[in-house]
Amino acid sequence: MSDPASTKTLTGYDLIASYLRTLDASPGVYRMLDADSRVLYVGKARNLKARVSSYSRPGQHSGRIMRMISETASMMFLTTRTETEALLLEQNLIKQLKPKYNVLLRDDKSFPNILVSKSHAYPQIKKHRGAKKEKGNYFGPFASAGAVNRTLNQLQRVFLLRNCSDSDFETRTRPCLQYQIKRCSGPCCDLITPQDYARSVANAEKFLSGRTKGIQEALAAEMNAASAEMEFERAAALRDRIKALTQVQTAQGINPQSTAEADVIGLHINGGQACVQVFFIRANQNWGNHDYYPRISGEEDASVVMEAFVGQFYSDREPPKMLLLSHGLDNEDLMAEALCEKAGRKVEITVPQRGEKAELVQGALRNAKESLARKMSETATQAKLLKGVAEAFELESVPQRIEVYDNSHIQGAFAVGAMIVAGPEGFEKSQYRKYNIKGEDLTPGDDFGMMKEVMTRRFQRLLKEDPERKSGVWPELLLIDGGAGQVSSVREIMEKLGVGDVPMIGVAKGEDRDAGKEVFYRTGKPVKALRHNDPVLYFIQRMRDEVHRFAIGTHRAKRAKAISKNPLDDIAGVGAGRKRALLAHFGSAKAVARANLADLKAVPGVSGNMAQTIYDFFHENG
Template identity: 40%
Template structure:
């Protein structure tokens, strides 16, 4: 060991903080957080390490830097920032787990049930996470069928004058027009909550009591309704992939390594119902093994998401996992190996799906490697491009011009880094001016040392657009970045695209069978799609907004009130005359003028 660890450990406080393992030449080997720095850092310098990866890292440590913070939350934020900026070789990173979907039950007088992604808001309840959008949406649909809760936005709910289609097909009790009492709706909300919490037995028992009470009052239609709810619930429970027969929340985490590729697969069981699984691949980590990846995933995942009552693990030592959960995460969650028949079935499913995911990834990575090498050869690049950015311009007759920038990296499209640029201050239809503005805004940050530098820039366009793009890169001092245009070929037929160079070389036609062209087409088409959707959204917003401004009697105050009441310009357009009349300051004559103006 190249420094006196024992002497260093005496100086560490019993406080939360972040530590950085520093190696030779000031290389940051690892960044971690701890609720107790002294205890956590000391664990690295014990004699026996179950992980060869950690043992190797410890031999390379020459210094440990620490930062004491006030809370574990601050430590988590600082750790994430340092890992993203420093990219330590021994940290294991997974893709952003914040994208897991939830089901939201709003805190309104008549709560709304909805599929949800994003930050939690006060006053609402959130159930999840779910492994996929399919699992969450299916659960919302089941609740609609069984308990008939509303799913409409608050702006729609507050302005309805008659029941919607969902009420007619028996998917909503129409609280918007008072067709259900607050007491009855609250009862349905309680039932839905029990369902989402997995307490199915309690639901069946309560529905059975209510059915019996209705029958004793000779309210046979009401009793039949409760009977149908019971039957629907039983049908749902019997259709699950694997049903443990108990109301329980369990996560199954399996780590598998095949041909040097590690996959951690998370399967979720809520209320005894198997909701599917989600494979995860680490983005970084030198000397990575399945056990290391599984432990790293547990630490990252449960910092962001609620923990179940039990965790079933395959692929890592249980003692290490328990220590991580108890000491680092401070969670009360049972950690076990598969024991019962249902747990073994869940683990086998997770293992099989992890292996299938690795098989697909290996196949895809081989194809991507071929594409990149073919592209490197065709474009005479020194190395295969690892990050490709593509720009496209979209507008309608010069209206609502939008430039898109999409990113390809690490074998696929990186949607979290897509950008749209609303173009202004140019002549309508000036694609060159739009391209200049978009590239200046994007790469001005790179020139200032802030943004990520791509290996290859694609411009959806011909010689003119490429010339403008080259001028921008030269002005910013970034002309060393490889850049080319993708011009549509004869009759705009796929496979006949011309690759246009800024240095005056003759355009290159690779042909429809060229592997490199397939990658270019994928990125170019995604840039085109992203630009068009942005342009259409901006155009619709601009048109409705300008129409409102042109209506006599609509000034800034009334315009703002209309938008607030209906939740946006689209809501104003969809409102009826009667809906508009309910807005303060809008009489019937003005409401009719608004209604007619937005439908011309």
């Protein structure tokens, strides 16, 4: 319910007081909105009437809350059965609506896991990010893709598990390079028995579960036996596997003895900014750490910031068995109950004061303090660079959001557009966007046409989602990779869309296409160059290099996906078994596509109807 008729001309304390007669003591969630119906704040309450009443009394609030109340033009309420439900709903709404006055977790990417896939007779070990839909055992989370890749690299050397896709596995007729460099046992070519491979999989899972001692002892015994039997090459291979296993354990750093599974969360606040460090402890192993910089006003207590972080961080993640925090929560019991309900098991929240757990928290706090100091230093430098850009190119204001665009293709094939974003806090990678070029009437390699398509799609979406330009996602400066032609082409499309007021600069390689000799094109202004050692020039070069990197990476991923795609995967009813039979019979997917109906029917396991389906697929599609 919201906005009684009598509140329409009221604001601030008077408006909030006018809602009290419509509320009761139910638990629930409330939203404060401004005159433009933008959500200012989302909160939860055990007793809605009591909580809202606290906002209606002047003289007992911080400056931040007073500003929020003064901007409030309407409120919305939603009752829940329990306060726990209200807490969960509150955190979901905060992440979805990103209210101005809430503590907000800005970096919300998912963390990678290691997956031992069980959908195949010879399980594959690989990195996995996202929903856990694939059949298999998941181990994680790891703090970064780099941490996963390093661990996978060493695990392959120790346990010799395959990392190839199922389609690659089915089509191999001889071992790949991974086998040659002793990082795979060659199950694709029956170079290991199913029983021995299954034993390796089991050992890998034991290691990822923290049970490593028995594995090392077994490998050592096997190495000694091979040496005694004068099988020195095999003994050397086993020695290398033991060494790789030791390297994994060493790379993990401090591995706690008494803490099997926990997230260690340290919070440091300074100068109106906050840093949260999260260390992931799983199977008594340190699987890395990640830092966060939640948006705060600087007036909140550490307990408020920590509670907001914990609630939002675990709103779409499974919590571990234990949270070790540097600061307590105002509603610790309620948060523990909410996390228990989410996980379907006990979740303990504690602020340790002594022992190993306290040392872990101190380590997280130390990292948070150092990371925030670096961040504040970088932010100050970034602010100077943005101011320098405004002065160098005579902008009306210092740009808070710069969007940089580039295209990548090979003679028009696998064409993609890329956009990166830079602002006061550096590169904002969560804001990066990629565009698959869709224009069918484009001439292959038409960079002007590709850029026009990207800019059209970008600004049409902005005009649809935020025509008033109030959400903070509109660019205050565009950097286009190109010269006068590109600038003219993009300006034309922007004028047509009615957004020609957005400043734009074309960055072109200068004489001999050397870095440092760039020239800059602007509509209606002379060509400009910056002095060779100007920090602003280096800043623009970094942005251009970053958009190149992102565009090329996106293009390569698209090209690799197209190259590795097997057309048999798109045929309804053709699973791994039938695909294996077809490839064994014909030798390649291309040969299957050329086969006649009678030959397809001769393949073991392919019925007459399925043969017709396969034949029709290739002949109707090409």
